[in-house]
Amino acid sequence: MSLLTITDLTLRIAGRTLLDHASLTIEPGRKIGLIGRNGAGKSTLLAAIAGDIAPDGGSITLSARATMGRVRQEAPSGSASLLDTVLASHEERARLLRTVEEETAPERLADAHERLLAIDAYSAPARASTILAGLGFSQEDQQKPVSDFSGGWRMRVALASALFLAPDLLILDEPTNHLDLEAALWLEDWLARFSGAVLIVSHDRALLDKAVDAIAHLDHRKLSLTPGGFERFVQIRTEQALQQNRAAQKVSEQREKMEAFVARFRAQATKARQAQARLKALARLPQIESVVEAAPTVFSFPDPGQLPPPMLRLNKVDLGYGKGDGQKTVLGNLNLRFDMEDRVALLGRNGQGKSTFAKLLAGQLAPLRGEMAANPKLRVGYFAQHQNEALVLEETPIDHMSRALPKATPPEVRAQLARFGLDAERAETSVGSLSGGEKARLLLALATREAPHLLILDEPTNHLDLDARDALIRALSDFEGAILLISHDSHLVEAVADRLWIADRGSVTPFDGDMQDYRRWLDERARQAQTEAGKASPSPGGTPAPSNAGARGNRKELTRRLAPLRREIRDYEARLEKLGKKCQLIEEKLADPALYQPSSGTGAEEIATLNSALNGLRNEQEEVELQWLEAQTRLETELG
Structure with missing residues (x-):
């Protein structure tokens, strides 16, 4: 059915x-x-x-x-509380509750109560509250009017309403x-x-x-x-494409042989019948088109060059807005450091100061107190999630980039746009006619126009399709500078970041662990909050989540105890990545035919030196791989 x-x-x-x-x-x-x-x-x-x-x-x-349920295109508004807004989205429940209040006929009252029980109406406030909490609204927030919240938060309320209807x-x-x-x-x-x-x-x-x-x-x-899921889809589609291309090649070869036979013997009486048979066979051959994949999306970041450590350091920094009595501290006592090789994902719920922290590093916000010391040659590129509002819709990407790079020549302007897939046609199209993904590419091109040493990305993938997201991951993997990533895309975080920081409760602190540990930490904190509130967390089906303080303590102790081992594994993985890049560079040099030409000036001794260096790197790779494998085995043993 x-x-x-x-x-x-x-x-x-x-x-x-x-x-x-x-x-x-x-x-x-x-x-x-x-x-x-x-x-x-x-x-x-x-x-x-x-x-x-x-x-x-x-x-x-x-x-x-x-x-059928869906998220409304328009964000909800009005003076009703968030909780009441979500509850009101269930129109049948609201109608039945009015019937119970106003109806006097016993039979109609009985029918209304029976239907309310059937749709689980009396547990609705608890279910709606659980959904709102999962989407980031505290119990206090849920009692506030919708009009108190920004458009993005109101869209969360619209999502909560759709989920609540189940x-x-x-x-x-x-x-x-x-x-x-x-x-x-x-x-x-x-x-x-x-x-x-x-x-x-x-x-x-x-x-x-x-x-x-x-x-x-x-x-x-x-x-x-x-x-x-998507990973399985990629595997199946790749295999199907390979099989189809093989079949197309086979049919093409058969067709060529038959056509050659017909062309050769068609005029000969002794072979005429066989030629006619080949013609009929040709007509029966299936038309199999080779799979031609669309050109892959490619992004590339300019090489920033090296800076000596420390690149940037925060010492007892307080950060916020306002002056005097109206001053509001968002983040306090920040003691952090950035170097060229750092790839950090900044995690935390919206409203905890992540974007404020990004503005500090980007130089758009000064510390209220404390010291922020940066290398005087430091260049910072900043991609902000709301920057597209500053784009001029009537202008083209070329207009924007020319204004951002006033000393650049037209070819240099086009080259920077081309780094992010904005070809000649799109570069000359008005911004208002570009898709959301194309606008995001323009913002990435603008953010990296000066080859930044530190790249700050605040929700860079909101309007990028899957191919563009993969292109961004590849480009970030090749980027030689430091990265601060703020994103709701856990795949992007896992693929790019090797360190996690958390913005929470008025500060930013390093997190010992990976994304799997972070998920467990979130689950643990949610259960603890529910326990403190004196109620269990119902699932969409209404089943309370179990609470076990002893198990929580054991998990917390296990996470703490395994943190050094996880760091050791990440260090090995980082070393293997760097060794791989060094090997690739030498292999590319040795694979260049020009290296062996007498005119190149390269002697046998230099070639031998390159081969010796490559062998040394490969030996080091094998040693680090063994160390990584041993550490990974210890981790899996500990996890049981």
Whole structure:
């Protein structure tokens, strides 16, 4: 039995066909991630499923009596509290409660009470509060009016309302864009436990790996369904492409042989019958097109050059806003240091001062107290999540970059834009006509225009598709400078950062552990908060979460005890990465034919020196790999 059936669907926008006779079936309880390049038509498809636009052909059928929920496009507003706003989104519950208050007929009252019990109406406030808490709203926040919050936080309320309804089919379009990492991790767990079906458009690889059981790929105006998460989708699609290319090559070879035979013997009477048979066989050969993948997205950061340590140091710094009696300290007593090789992810809930800390390092905010000492030659690049509001919509990327680099020549301006995939056509397009992902690329190009030693990225992936996110990860891996990353994308954090800092309770402190440890730390803190509040944490199904103080203590002690071993493993991994890059450089030199030409001036002794250095690096690699393996084995043994 299917919950949603899409049959031969055709959708067109402004004369452009986005879907052409596409089909998809979603069964009850199925969780599907919808992916595709920017502009492929994913959001348009969701709008058609929700009934906002009519199909140009085909049909979309939701099973009888099934309910469908989605996040409203407009953020909620008004004087109602957050909790009341979420509760009011369940229109049937609100109507039944009014009936109970106003109705006097015994039979109607009995029916209303029976239905309230059936929809679990009386536990609704607790369920709504749990969802709001998971999305980052404290108990105090939940009693405040919606009008007290900014647009991003109001969109969280809209998401909370959609989750609270727990429909048979939940439709979500980039739900993590307005979330911090903590709320995004909570949403992953919530969706994994949700009993209904989900169709979710997302570029968040971690979400697509942990919260869905199939991937629907919108490509070339068709929909194809692949079981498993995103990683499994990539594996299957790669293998399918290889098989298709092999089959196309085989058919092409057969075709060439037959055509050669026909061309050679067609005119000879003795071979005419065989030639005709070959012609008929040619007509029966299948048309198999080789898979030609779109050119991969490539980003590149300019080489900043080296700075001696310390690059930047904070000593007892207090940070905040205002002056005199109106001064407000956001972060206090910061004692931190940055060097060229540092790759730090700054974690913490929204409102804990992460962006304020980024502004301090970017030079946009001065310390209230304490000392911030930086190398006088330090260059900082800053990508801020709200910078796109400062873009001039009528101007082109070339206009923006020319203003930012007044001494650069036109080719240099275009080269900096090209580093982030803004080719000649896009570079000359008005910013107002660019997609969200293209605007993000422009902001990255602007942030790195002066080859920064320290690159600060505050939510850089909000509008980037999966290919662009992978390109950003590759570029950051090759970047020679320091990185401060603020992101809700846990895949990006795990791929880029080798150290974690936490903004929490008015300070920024290093965290001993990796993302897996951080997830456990968040779970532990959430259980502790629930215990202190005197209530357990219900899941979407209403089952209380267990609380075990002894187990918590054991986990905390285990995390503390294993922290040095985890640091040791990360150090080995960093050494292996550096050794690999050094080996690659020497191998590239030795692979250059020009090196062996007499005109190069390179002697046999220098070539021997390069080979000797390469052998030494490879021996060191083997030694470090053994040390890493031993440390990893010890860690796995400790974890049981």
